[in-house]
Amino acid sequence: MKAVLCKAHGPASDLVLEEVASPVPKRNEVLVQVHAAGVNFPDTLIIQGKYQFQxxxxxxxxxxxxxxxLEVGEKAGPLQVGDRVMALTGWGSFAEQIAVPGYNVMPIPAHMDFATAAAFGMTYGTSTYALTQRGHLQAGETLLVLGASGGVGLAAVEIGKALGARVIAAASSADKLAVAKAAGADELINYSESGLKDEIKRLTGGQGVDVVFDPVGGELFEQAVRGLAWNGRMLVVGFASGQIPQLAVNLTLLKGAAVLGVFWGAFAQRQPADNAANFKQLFAWHAEGKLKPLVSQTYPLADAGAAIEQLAGRKAVGKLVVSVR
Structure with missing residues (x-):
């Protein structure tokens, strides 16, 4: 089979497409013939040796x-040969086949195509876990989404609206904000033109926002914390800016605020029943038309490196997908 390989840690331009042996699934694994694979921010880190696992x-x-x-190990669960599935793999998906533990594989609805399914799991799984189990976002509350035109950002906008929140989308350009607006955002902040904290204050009448969803990090983090309402919740989703921020914790004391880490992959493994319930709700919202994953670009397998470069340069809108078959 063909696979895109990282042979030495470095830039995406060093990735190569080669013929390799097909994987042999273990007793607890499922062998999947890959049709499409999602491109995510961890891909930009793992090829450089900078991710939390390697x-x-x-x-x-x-x-x-x-x-x-294609094949189901004897202890891999109830899946059957021929089932259409999505899989959380960690790595290995930029290949024609992959062996995945059965607990990380789930059937996809009949109405969902492979490109959408490849763009769905990590972004919507992360955003739902963040806003429900971690942020406890309630109907009528105000949610601020940073990096609102990216994969997890757009998912957070849509899920926030589905949960009944008022959603403020923040991004670095008018074009990106237009995408967030189309996804349902109520208010917009261009943080390349205006101070984030001042805009939060203006849009909330000085009250602040109840929940902040932050996949960006960097200098925006402290401004967002300062824009929290009393009992606000700050969700630490990632660091797309490349900067892990520092926080003066007296700010959390003064606001009665909580800073909450969001690691969906660990949640999915540690609390599989809760994760399955989240996806049951997500699939229902998708069927109702409340969630419309934006796949802005698809790349052939040979160009997977170019897709990673596009994401690393923060040029991507919505989700990028590698089309394998």
């Missing part, structure tokens, strides 16, 4: 896939 070299990047079950 596979041995050489390896194929790609943290999520959608495709068809």
């Amino acid at each position: 596979p041995p070299l050489p390896f194929s990047p790609g943290g999520e896939a959608a495709g068809v079950v």
Whole structure:
């Protein structure tokens, strides 16, 4: 089979497409014929050796896939050959086949195509976990989404609206904000033109926002914390800016605020029943038309490196997908 390989830690331009042996699934694994694979921010880190876990070299990047079950290990669960599935893989999805533990594979609805499924799992899974189990976002509350035109950002906008919140989308350009507006955002902040904290104050009448969803980090983090309402919740989702922020914790004391880490991959493994319930709700919202994943670009397998570069340069809007079949 063909696979995109990282043979040495470095830039995406060093990735190569080669023929490799097909994986042999273990007793607890499912062999999936990959049709499409999602591109996510961890892909930009794992090829540089900068992610929180690191596979041995050489390896194929790609943290999520959608495709068809080819083989099921005897202890891999109830899936059957021929099932259409999505899989959380960590790495390995930029390949024609992948073996995945059965607990990380779930059937996809009949109305969902493979490209959408490959763009769905990590972003919507992360955003739902963040806003429900971590942020406890309630109907009528105000949600601020930073990086609102990216994959997880757009998912957070849509899920916030589905939960009944007022959503303020923040991004770095008018074009990106237009995408967030189309996804349902009520208010917009261009933080390349206006101070984030001042705009939060203006849009909330000085009250602040109840929940902040932050996949960006960097200098925006403290401004967002300062824009929290009393009992506000700050969700630490990621650091797309490349900067891990520092926080003067007296700000949390003064606001009675909470800073909450969001690690969906660990949640999915530690609380599989809760994760399954989240996806039951997500699939229902998708069927109702409340969630409309934006796949802005697709790339052939040979160009997976270019897709990672596009994401690393913060040029992507919505989700990028590698089309394998």
